[in-house]
Amino acid sequence: MKITFLGTGTSQGIPMIANNEPVCLSDNPRDKRLRSSIMISWNDIRYIIDCGPDFRQQMLRENIQSINGVLFTHEHADHTAGIDDLRPYTYKMGEVPIYAQERVIENLKVRFS
Known part of the structure; x- marks a missing residue:
């Protein structure tokens, strides 16, 4: 297992x-x-913890071609504002699972629906 500080x-x-x-x-x-985020990876599996406004830049810098899911620790913009930049992964891979507490999921639905 590897942890990458994004x-x-x-x-x-x-x-x-x-x-x-x-x-x-x-x-x-x-x-x-850049704003706080990490990637946990092993073999060809990659999970992102927090997807802030620097997400696109972080993924390009690390040359990440696929991800297996995103965990949002809380709903602040510096941890969620990059959600729109998940689209290239959904185009390529289909759905990208999102993990968070229910209140965070509800907040994301309101802000990004």
Whole structure:
């Protein structure tokens, strides 16, 4: 089993827009962090935990051609706003299972239906 950290930034990412904190002005590549998400994989199976607004960029960076499901930890935008970018996987593979608490599923239905 392998865990890949897709993003470890804040809810706004790092650097943040209009922010003059040293980390946001840094030239260090380690200070360029996408929003929080991880991928758990083994063999050819891949599960994503949280699919935020940086999801597309994360999948392209890691060259992920297929996923087996997504777990949403909660309904905040920085963990769910990338849901529309699941479409290429559904076109290719059919349904992509979504896992979350019922309140999160209901929130996603309202926001993305």
